[in-house]
């Protein structure tokens with residue numbers, strides 16, 4: 299606790315001991331923060347798991363403190379990471395949902411489109427906070443808060459070193475063609491490109507391992523990220539470091555090297571998963587899922603050994619948690635594994651199973667080994683907690699509370715949250731004392747649960763406590779600020795989504811026929827401008843365009859194929875360019891595209907351009 303240090307120094311001076319301790323402050327602790335992806339509350343041995351082996355993390359719990367009431371930032375990946383890195387809950391965070399930015403084109407099919415909704419420039423992150431406190435910082439894993447070349451890149455958001463998946467969609471395949479090391483795209487050896495969402499062909503034998511050979515490569519992303527984490531520890535033992543490890547497992551697709559599956563094969567009744575619920579087929583889905591977690595556990599063992607080997611383990615805080623609850627698709631079986639530990643709900647839900655996650659903290663000499671705490675905490679507490687651990691300046695704006703008092707055995711001094719708040723995809727949840735209010739939609743009735751008496755949220759007691767419901771509803775309202783990009787109102791969100799997808803149709807055509815990425819812009823609208831709009835623009839030298847390319851024709855074909863109606867009242871200008879408009883339900887897109895006349899009548903001159911300008915908006 300940094301605020302005790304001056305008092306200690308004065309005491310030492312008074313005893314005449316200062317000369318023996320010229321540097322009274324101990325070296326700043328290193329911090330390793332490991333975040334699993336979709337790992338449930340009940341999926342570690344120390345949290346009651348019976349079928350999946352996690353010996354390293356169980357040892358970590360024995361050597362540290364285990365929390366029984368820790369919450370992730372969101373029931374899905376990107377916003378959870380945003381709350382962790384910025385110390386703001388989803389009522390205040392910039393990123394409040396996964397956002398694939400569909401205005402860019404076929405984001406799920408075109409592998410050249412990477413990245414998710416980016417953190418804005420100059421966001422104050424944990425990484426930046428610890429850089430300012432003298433730490434060297436690294437992030438290795440799945441980022442999810444920006445893409446190549448935009449403001450969300452990890453190196454622009456407080457991390458000196460970065461290695462991993464920039465884009466969440468890419469992380470649906472653990473044998474990706476590439477990972478990013480800082481700003482460089484690094485090819486992974488032996489990983490051919492394939493789609494991360496496929497079904498087993500009808501003619502394939504589901505019991506034959508060879509049927510699944512095409513859903514893997516030679517380089518398993520988790521292995522090289524683990525190696526990167528170990529190397530970072532080995533290379534930075536002389537300076538305080540922050541190693542942020544948002545690992546992409548056990549999120550689907552179910553993919554893990556054979557030798558790890560072999561440790562589980564035959565232990566469970568297992569039926570082949572043909573891929574009918576998303577992601578990739580797997581012959582032994584239960585064994586594969588368990589093996590993914592155990593292999594991660596082994597890799598974490600390698601990192602802990604590296605801390606021992608370079609002699610910094612005693613001065614390193616190791617934290618393990620998960621970004622949201624276990625999932626329901628891709629061949630997983632959360633019921634079989636009791637993945638939520640009996641809690642209600644799964645990933646994407648604001649019930650406890652979607653957001654309550656394991657939290658283990660090992661801090662030698664400060665945290666009592668084997669301790670268990672029911673202190674209520676959440677992802678936005680990491681920023682002030684790490685500030686205290688590192689002796690960094692406290693963040694000016696945070697929804698979090700430092701957990702250092704409870705960690706260091708001074709529970710009486712620990713500040714308690716008056717409330718915890720989440721919003722996601724139109725739903726809201728608020729925990730206040732024993733109560734939890736939750737609703738799936740702002741139009742839906744509020745459900746009320748007494749978490750003390752009913753931790754599995756089995757009985758809605760809203761009818762018998764209307765006063766509590768009224769109070770918590772008011773707190774939900776005051777806990778948040780509006781977000782233009784992530785409106786709580788589902789109708790508004792749907793309108794924005796439709797207009798962005800409409801621009802995506804145009805962008806995809808432009809990419810295909812012109813071979814270049816257009817610039818896209820989105821104005822999400824707001825109180826003063828209620829209609830969301832988006833734009834697509836591209837200008838390029840004719841030399842760079844495919845011969846005979848006609849962007850207008852390609853875009854028209856795309857609209858026709860998607861069942862849009864052309865507005866025949868918009869006339870072509872007849873000068874080598876065309877202007878036209880298409881509508882579908884409440885979305886209208888206006889497009890100008892083509893080549894200037896000097897280019898189409900005869901030859902193409904070198905300084906000519908092809909161009910595309912388009913805009914879409916809702917009209918109700």
Ligand SMILES: [Ca+2]
Pocket residue numbers: 335336374375549621622
């Ligand atoms: Ca996740």
